[in-house]
Amino acid sequence: MEQHAQDFLLQDGFLLLGTALVFVLLFRRLGLGATLGYLLAGAVLGPYVLNLIGDPQGKIGIAELGITLLLFIVGLELAPRRLWRMRGEIFGLGLLQVALCGLAVTAVIHLLAGFSLEAALALGLPLGLSSTAQVLPMLRSAGRLHTPFGERSFAILLFQDLSIIPLITIIAAMNRNPGLPAGPPGWQLALTTVLAIAGLIAAGRFLIRPLFRLIGNLGEREMFVFAALFTVIAAAALMQILGLSTALGAFVAGVMLADSPYRHELEADVEPFRSILLGLFFMSVGMMLDLSAIAQRPAFVISMAFALIAVKSTVIFFLGLLFRMEWRNALALGLLLSQGGEFGFVLFAQASQAWLIRPEAASLFGAIVTLSMVTTPFLMMATRRIREMPANKEEREGPQDEEANALVVGYGRFGQTVAQILLAADIKVTLIDTDTQMIDVAGGFGAKVYFGDGTRIDLLRQAGAANAELILFCIDGDQLTENFLHAVHNAFPKAEIHARVFDRGGLLRLKDAPLRSITREVMESAVVVARHALEGLGVSLEDIDRAEDIYRARDKERLSLQLEAGDLRAARDRILTQPIREEGGE
Missing domain, CATH: 3.40.50.720 (NAD(P)-binding Rossmann-like Domain)
Incomplete structure (x- = not known):
C-alpha cells in the first residue's frame, strides 16, 4: 500500500512538472506569461480533459503555500514604517475597492442573473476580490511592484486579504443550514486578528530574530532555509488554527523581518519554493476548472466573466481617477485587478455549506473566476498601446546601458x-x-x-x-x-x-x-x-542680503518644525506677515 502511494506520488510529480515545463516555456515564448501556461497545463491534466491527475482539491491545499510564501516575500520588502506610510491607500483605496466592486457585482448577479439577494451577496462580495497570486508576480516581473502604481495595486490586494474576515462573518450571518455550527461573531474574529498580529510581531522581535542571529553565528547556511520555511509555516499555521488568513500571517512575519540584516538571505532562500508552489497552485486551479459546467451553460459563464471584468475594471478605473491617478495608470489598475481571486473558491464553498447557493452554482462561479483569471494577461497585452504614453505613431528608442555617470x-x-x-x-x-x-x-x-x-x-x-x-x-x-x-x-x-x-x-x-x-x-x-x-x-546690497538671510533662517526653522511635527500648518508664527523694523528688532 505504501509503495503504491509512493508510485502515485512520483507519477503525479513527473506529470505535473513535465507538463508545466512544456506549457510555461511555450507561453513564455509567445509572450503570454507563466500564469496562463500553468492554468492550461492543469486543465489538460485534470479530470475534464486527460484525467491523469486526481484530487485537484487536495493538491490546491498544499499549493496554497505558494501564496503564503509570496506574501512573506512581499512582507520582507516592506519595512513597518513604509507600510505605515501606505495606511491611507490600504484603508482608503482598498476599502472602497472591496466595497464598491463587491456591491456592484452583487447587483449584476441579483438583477441580471436572477439570484436571490442573499445568494447574490454570497457570490458577488467574493468576486469583488482579485487574485493576489496572479497580480503580484505580474508586477514583480514587470519591475513595477515598488513604483507608485505597484504600491497602489498592493495596497488594494492587502486590504482584500484583510477583508476575508468580514466576508466570512457576512456569509455566516446569512446561514440557512440548521446543522451547520454557528461561527464566532464578527467582533470576536476582529479581536482575534488583532491579537494574532500582535503575537506575531512579538514573536518576530523576541524569538525569530534571535534564532536567525544564532544561525548566522554558527555559519550553517542550510539552516537558514529550514528556519525561513519554519517561520512562514508557523505564522500561517497559527492563523489557520484561529480561522484567519494564512497569507496575512505570513505577510506580517515578513514585515517583522523586513528591516533585519537577514532579509536578503531569507528572500533568496524562500524564492525557489515560492515559485514552485505558486505554479502548482495555478495548475490546481486549472484542474478544478469544471469544463462540463461551462459546456452546459457556455453563454452564462462567458457573459458573467465578461460582466465581472467590465464592472470591476470600470469601478477601479474611476477610483483611480478619484485618487488622482493619471488616466492611463487608472485604466491599467482596473484591468490588472479585474479578475476574480483564489479566495472566491473558499468563500463559494462556505456559501454552499450554508445553503446560500447550490453546489452547482459554486462550481459554475468557480469556472467564471478561472476564466476571468485567464483573460488578464490578454487584456494587459491588448491594451498596452492605449495604456502607454503615445509615441506619435513612431517607435521610440528606449534607454540603453551606456555606463553614464x-x-x-x-x-x-x-x-x-x-x-x-x-x-x-x-x-x-x-x-x-x-x-x-x-x-x-x-x-x-x-x-x-x-x-x-x-x-x-x-x-x-x-x-x-x-x-x-x-x-x-x-x-x-x-x-x-x-x-x-x-x-x-x-x-x-x-x-x-x-x-x-x-x-x-x-x-x-x-x-x-x-x-x-x-x-x-x-x-x-x-x-x-x-x-x-x-x-x-x-535698497542697498547689504540690506538685501540681510533680508534674504532673515527669510532663509525663519524658513529653515519653520521647515524643521514642520518635518518634526509632520504637519504643514506647524510653526505658522515663523511666517513673516509684518515689516521688520531695525530699531525694535523683529
Missing part, C-alpha cells in the same frame, strides 16, 4: 538646466522622458533623450542605473513616493539620488526618502525675483 529623469524646463550644468562639468548623462513632443524638439537641438517611464525600476536598470553615480528625478514631485525612492536606493545603492519637488508640501511628503538632496523649485526663483524688486527700490 548620471541619469536625469525628466527633460522639461527643470531637467534641461540640470543636465546642461552636468554636461558643462564633463559628466556623461543619460536623459529619459515620456513626453514625445519634447523628445522631438530636444532632438532638433542635438540632445538625445530616450523615451521611457523613469519611475520603473527595470527601465532604470536598463538605462545603466546600476553603474551610475547620480540619479536625478527632475519630474513633477507628486510622481514620486518614499517607497519608490527607497526601492531605487535598494536597487542601486551606489547612486546618489536627488529630486525636485514643487513646494514645501512635496518636501514634507518625501521627508524620510533616501535622498542626497531635495529642492523646492519655486523657492530659489522667488528669492531672485524679490532681490531684483529690492534693487529696483534702491
